[in-house]
Amino acid sequence: MSAEGSTKAVVVALTANLGIAATKFAAAGLTGSSAMLAEAIHSVADSGNQVLLLVGGKRARREATPEHPFGYGRERYIYAFIVSIVLFTVGGLFALYEAWHKISAPHPITEWRWVPVVILVVAIILESLAMRTAIKESNAVRGDTGWFTFIRRSKSPELPVILLEDAGALVGLVFALMGVGLTLITGDGIWDGLGTAAIGLLLVVIAAVLGVEMKSLLLGESATREHVRSIERALADTEGVEGVIHLRTMHLGPEELLVAAKIAVDATDDAREVARTVDSAEGRVRTAVPIACMIYLEPDIMRREQPTGAPTPGAEGQGAER
DSSP states (O other): OOHHHHHHHHHHHHHHHHHHHHHHHHHHHHHOOHHHHHHHHHHHHHHHHHHHHHHHHHHHTSOOOSSSTTOSTTHHHHHHHHHHHHIIIIIIIHHHHHHHHHHHSOOOOOSSTTHHHHHHHHHHHHHHHHHHHHHHHHHHHHTTOOHHHHHHHOSOSHHHHHHHHHHHHHHHHHHHHHHHHHHHHHOOTHHHHHHHHHHHHHHHHHHHHHHHHHHHHHHOOOOOHHHHHHHHHHHHTSTTEEEEEEEEEEEEETTEEEEEEEEEEOTTOOHHHHHHHHHHHHHHHHHHOTTEEEEEEEEEOOOSSOOTTOOOTTHHHHTTOO
8 A cells, every 4th residue: 555645645634634623613612512612622632643543654654673683663553553543542532521511401502503514514515535545545545446445454554544534524514513503403412412422422433443444453464355366376386396385474564564474495405506596486476475584484395284273274364354
């Protein structure tokens, strides 16, 4: 996935959210609407989250050190996981608290009555523009993959996070518009509180989904099925390789893949021939899967019977798809 595309989507979303947050706070102060206040806090949380994604992306580009020989690629996953925590606490729980407070003591909107409606409509337009950018950048890399599958299987955290945040922001704005609108029509402030509660529940669900996805990436996911098949073909097509005994892959970052494999060679090959075979196999793997930045190949002799429980070639990659 293009790091430039991810960064562009994050910057566009950040710019939109900062402007939206300012107008929402103004409307909340003028009208006393809890839905507007919840949406304002939501925009602040989203803005902070986008800053976290940018910081994580920058820190992940640091060079490997003796203390961290595999680099810092997973920092992008760490900061994305923090995003889910911020969204859950600052966004979701705060909105639910405001909803409880407003439902317990509802009051109508009496001043600047239609200001929040205008601001919410403008916010929906701005959020739609930000989401359009995220969709455009995602379409450039997802191919024919469905949206749900793309979010579930993406190894890069930024675009799925922005997609979920923008989608949540749009739905949340609709909830706020419904709550405020019904309050203005009926004069009953409980609708404002119910709209706020819907926003809070929505943010909690989105935060939970993000947390589960980022946890999986932090634990270390293997390559996609397509990459596993490409690696297996590259190894099998190498002259001197009689087969792939087993294969292990793990993402060190969105664009960094660790490959470890045991390959079968001819028992009669001498050390020089085996070394040439390993070098050739490495080169083929790098050509087939350019993100394979670290490759460790162990030559062995194919035995007729594998030990009980030995993995079959490629099985590791199949388990990576969630």
